[in-house]
Amino acid sequence: MSAQTVTPELKAWIVAQATSGVSAEASLEAMRQSGWEEDVAIAALESTLTEHLARINTPPVPVPQVKGGLDGTTIEIDGHEIGIVASLHHPRVVVFSNLLTPAECDEIIALGSMRLARSETVETETGSSEVSDARTSDGMFFERGEFEVCARIEARIATLLGWPVENGEGLQVLRYRPGAEYKPHYDYFDPERPGTPAILKRGGQRVASLVCYLNTPDRGGATIFPDVGLAVAPIRGNAVFFSYDRPHPSTRSLHGGAPVIEGEKWVATKWLRERRFD
Ligand SMILES: O=C(O)CCC(=O)C(=O)O
Numbered sequence: 061m062s063a064q065t066v067t068p069e070l071k072a073w074i075v076a077q078a079t080s081g082v083s084a085e086a087s088l089e090a091m092r093q094s095g096w097e098e099d100v101a102i103a104a105l106e107s108t109l110t111e112h113l114a115r116i117n118t119p120p121v122p123v124p125q126v127k128g129g130l131d132g133t134t135i136e137i138d139g140h141e142i143g144i145v146a147s148l149h150h151p152r153v154v155v156f157s158n159l160l161t162p163a164e165c166d167e168i169i170a171l172g173s174m175r176l177a178r179s180e181t182v183e184t185e186t187g188s189s190e191v192s193d194a195r196t197s198d199g200m201f202f203e204r205g206e207f208e209v210c211a212r213i214e215a216r217i218a219t220l221l222g223w224p225v226e227n228g229e230g231l232q233v234l235r236y237r238p239g240a241e242y243k244p245h246y247d248y249f250d251p252e253r254p255g256t257p258a259i260l261k262r263g264g265q266r267v268a269s270l271v272c273y274l275n276t277p278d279r280g281g282a283t284i285f286p287d288v289g290l291a292v293a294p295i296r297g298n299a300v301f302f303s304y305d306r307p308h309p310s311t312r313s314l315h316g317g318a319p320v321i322e323g324e325k326w327v328a329t330k331w332l333r334e335r336r337f338d
């Protein structure tokens with residue numbers, strides 16, 4: 061007898077059927093038609109859907125919130141005035157203007173470029189060509205507080221979102237050249253993946269992202285939220301914040317960086333964890 065194993069692909073298919081409104085009976089019938097024994101198919105459906113429902117049921121955790129709420133148009137932090145441009149409830153998205161000054165954007169680009177250049181050399185030396193087509197940008201991470209400008213931005217973000225500096229990962233800088241993109245993805249760590257428990261030991265889950273635009277590309281490069289058809293224009297100094305109170309697609313936090321058409325796009329992403337990230 062051929063072993064009938066429940067592969068991740070089959071699980072994904074079962075969940076997709078259920079979420080698109082196909083009845084369990086119809087899915088069972090389709091599985092039988094493609095050669096599954098009925099009892100094995102029922103067990104696969106039952107375990108997969110139970111697991112799926114349990115994840116939807118994941119209790120929400122607290123997430124960062126904008127200081128003072130979203131009623132105002134500006135928020136002042138240490139003499140720096142940040143604008144609230146737009147917000148959305150589900151997914152929770154807030155677009156800010158003037159989160160970073162032009163000088164801060166330039167400084168982060170300058171500091172980031174040095175390390176991008178270095179990592180390019182390393183890559184060519186080892187001959188490793190790990191070009192993923194999901195993310196065609198180049199990136200680097202700063203340590204938290206690595207430079208004065210990093211610490212200043214981190215302190216501002218912590219105040220703006222009421223979330224401790226210690227719960228933040230170091231800023232990540234990405235550079236997209238024309239044609240580069242970041243396909244839609246979730247920023248939380250997929251609870252299904254075997255490596256996730258080890259990652260979560262340091263700081264727990266990611267609960268929010270803040271993508272800061274360091275320049276304005278000539279064309280393209282919006283941050284997109286496909287579940288709700290939202291596109292945020294990348295404008296220097298602006299930033300898009302989004303939070304997700306559980307590691308689940310029901311947060312509608314699926315997002316990506318649309319292809320850059322002309323010019324370069326530079327962003328600094330700040331991820332916030334549930335707990336101290338040391
Ligand atoms: O470049 C963008 O607009 C999105 C970046 C992003 O999704 C990330 O850094 O996780």
Ligand SMILES: [Fe+2]
Binds near residue numbers: 246247269315
């Ligand atoms: Fe992302």
